[in-house]
Amino acid sequence: xxxxxxxxxxxxxxxxxxxxxxxxxxxxxxxxxxxxxxxxxxxxxxxxxxxxxxxxxxxxxxxxxxxxxxxxxxxxxxxxxxxxxxxxxxxxxxxxxxxxxxxxxxxxxxxxxxxxxxxxxxxxxxxxxxxxxxxxxxxxxxxxxxxxxxxxxxxxxxxxxxxxxxxxxxxxxxxxxxxxxxxxxxxxxxxxxxxxxxxxxxxxxxxxxxxxxxxxxxxxxxxxxxxxxxxxxxxxxxxxxxxxxxxxxxx
Amino acid sequence: xxxxxxxxxxxxxxxxxxxxxxxxxxxxxxxxxxxxxxxxxxxxxxxxxxxxxxxxxxxxxxxxxxxxxxxxxxxxxxxxxxxxxxxxxxxxxxxxxxxxxxxxxxxxxxxxxxxxxxxxxxxxxxxxxxxxxxxxxxxxxxxxxxxxxxxxxxxxxxxxxxxxxxxxxxxxxxxxxxxxxxxxxxxxxxxxxxxxxxxxxxxx
Ligand SMILES: [Fe+3]
Numbered sequence: 001x002x003x004x005x006x007x008x009x010x011x012x013x014x015x016x017x018x019x020x021x022x023x024x025x026x027x028x029x030x031x032x033x034x035x036x037x038x039x040x041x042x043x044x045x046x047x048x049x050x051x052x053x054x055x056x057x058x059x060x061x062x063x064x065x066x067x068x069x070x071x072x073x074x075x076x077x078x079x080x081x082x083x084x085x086x087x088x089x090x091x092x093x094x095x096x097x098x099x100x101x102x103x104x105x106x107x108x109x110x111x112x113x114x115x116x117x118x119x120x121x122x123x124x125x126x127x128x129x130x131x132x133x134x135x136x137x138x139x140x141x142x143x144x145x146x147x148x149x150x151x152x153x154x155x156x157x158x159x160x161x162x163x164x165x166x167x168x169x170x171x172x173x174x175x176x177x178x179x180x181x182x183x184x185x186x187x188x189x190x191x192x193x194x195x196x197x198x199x200x201x202x203x204x205x206x207x208x209x210x211x212x213x214x215x216x217x218x219x220x221x222x223x224x225x226x227x228x229x230x231x232x233x234x235x236x237x238x239x240x241x242x243x244x245x246x247x248x249x250x251x
Numbered sequence: 252x253x254x255x256x257x258x259x260x261x262x263x264x265x266x267x268x269x270x271x272x273x274x275x276x277x278x279x280x281x282x283x284x285x286x287x288x289x290x291x292x293x294x295x296x297x298x299x300x301x302x303x304x305x306x307x308x309x310x311x312x313x314x315x316x317x318x319x320x321x322x323x324x325x326x327x328x329x330x331x332x333x334x335x336x337x338x339x340x341x342x343x344x345x346x347x348x349x350x351x352x353x354x355x356x357x358x359x360x361x362x363x364x365x366x367x368x369x370x371x372x373x374x375x376x377x378x379x380x381x382x383x384x385x386x387x388x389x390x391x392x393x394x395x396x397x398x399x400x401x402x403x404x405x406x407x408x409x410x411x412x413x414x415x416x417x418x419x420x421x422x423x424x425x426x427x428x429x430x431x432x433x434x435x436x437x438x439x440x441x442x443x444x445x446x447x448x449x450x451x452x453x454x455x
Contacts, residue, residue, distance in 0.1 A: 011337035019454065024264045025395035032266070034393030037313035041445045044454035045419060051373050052386050052401075053455045055336035056326065057351040065286065074285050096259050105290075109274030117270045118282055120358070121320075133285050135277045171267065171274055178338065179326040179351075180455045184390055184397060186265040200266060203395050209263040235259045 014240035015049035016180050017096055025203035032199045033160055053180035054239075059105040061139050068137050071110070071150035075133030082132035084113025084151030086227035089187070089215065093144045093174065096238030100144025104236070105175040107137040108148065115156030115168075124156050149227065155194050167194035167201065176236045187232045188214045264397065267390035271322045276355050291324065291353025294367045298347040301330025301368035305437030306402070309361045310389055313445040317361025321391035324353045325365055325402075327384070332371030369404070375415045382410035382417065389442060399453045402440045405430040425451050 027039035047053075067074040072082045093104045111117045111134065114126035118134050132151065140146045153168050169186045176182070188195050188210075195201055195214065204210050212235070221229035272280040276289040295303070306325075309317035328334050333344035335351075344350065354363040372380040382403055390397045403411055411417055411430070420426050428450045431438035442450045 011340075013338045013340060016455075019261065021396075021454065023260055027395055029395060032393070032395070035266075035395060036393075037316075038318070038391065038393035038444050039313075039395075040398065040449055040452050042425075042449050042451075044452050045416075046454040047416060047419070048376070049455060050375055050381065050416070051334060051339075052326070052328075052381075052384065055334035055338045057335060057349060058337060059290075063290070068286070075282065094259060096261055098257060098259055107274045109270060117273060119270045119273055119280060121269065133273075133277065133282045135273050135280075135282055135285060137274075137286075171265075171271070173267070173271075173275055174262075179386055179388070180399070182324070182388055182397060183262065183264060184267045184271070185262050186268075204263045204265070206263075209260065212260065212262060213265070235262045237261050238258065 029203040069148040076131035090147035115154030382414040
């Protein structure tokens with residue numbers, strides 16, 4: 001982390017638009033069993049943003065290593081690479097006003113091509129890939145664009161109902177300009193029939209919101225004889241203009 | 252027809268899942284050699300101004316069991332009440348304090364722990380001072396949308412009594428769910444996801 005200024009854009013200090021809690025998944029979703037004991041049951045305290053929510057840290061591009069956004073190589077032995085269908089994921093991080101958001105820290109993690117995570121608590125029988133760690137990160141450029149290279153993750157079974165499978169997915173954590181803009185979500189792949197059978201996807205009430213998490217095959221961005229490309233845009237909360245705010249009468 | 256607002260919808264949240272640590276704290280998850288250190292692991296250095304404190308606690312589910320797969324992030328002002336953020340317009344925060352911390356809960360005990368400093372007071376929108384507080388954000392398997400709350404300090408009775416956010420809590424018996432308990436040099440702050448002791452969570 002550094003205090004370096006990322007762009008010439010004047011920092012914005014407006015409150016974020018209220019979150020549409022009918023669009024996001026509710027806390028209690030019994031089809032996803034773990035949510036049952038982990039969901040708050042009382043009403044949330046709604047609060048227009050104060051400085052504590054509007055502000056947030058800055059992540060400078062200087063924290064990034066050269067291979068941070070290349071999951072094919074960032075864990076592989078020299079001269080080797082991860083096994084699986086090679087893909088590029090690229091996209092635009094916007095806010096609800098349609099503006100590109102610069103300097104967003106994106107962190108991503110995923111299973112390997114066989115659907116197995118590199119984690120002490122992972123129990124799936126699919127083999128580990130010695131050249132695949134499964135984590136990566138990047139920071140959006142001055143216009144809000146990002147890209148990464150990886151292998152397409154496999155679907156995997158998980159203990160919920162007796163026969164639940166996750167569609168192929170990449171987890172994304174987005175850290176925008178304010179702490180209240182913080183978001184974790186998942187990217188799915190266009191055409192995967194498991195999307196519509198997954199109880200975690202199904203926590204999202206609105207079909208359109210699910211489509212919004214589904215990356216589209218992008219043949220123009222595909223690198224011939226190398227890697228297919230998927231485009232995945234992410235929308236973060238918008239914020240108000242501060243023209244008439246933060247000023248007390250008489251001050 | 253009137254013009255359109257042309258707003259986009261925020262990307263829908265999805266649970267961080269059981270393996271959030273692979274992405275956010277890979278060294279903790281034993282994936283080493285990719286990043287030199289996990290982001291948010293240290294908030295202070297030798298030169299940081301202010302009173303050093305430790306904050307530790309657990310995130311506890313509805314069966315009174317601590318989560319062993321959660322990730323907790325905190326965000327707070329420096330000792331003089333300034334945020335280390337480009338959106339901070341009142342002055343420059345202590346350059347030796349990041350204000351942001353990230354900690355996975357221990358895989359065996361479920362404990363999280365932050366080495367930080369006691370924050371100064373920050374003004375509310377109308378200029379009144381809020382009591383010293385730290386913003387918490389909790390994600391984990393089974394949590395569909397990251398949970399936001401605030402930690403206040405139980406030994407700041409006077410400041411807490413005039414805090415405009417605490418004043419908004421209708422059921423006063425729930426206020427103590429936001430108060431960290433003094434414990435030697437540090438504070439303990441347990442977060443209860445549901446049940447009688449459910450922490451007050453915020454829609455911010
Ligand atoms: Fe997953």
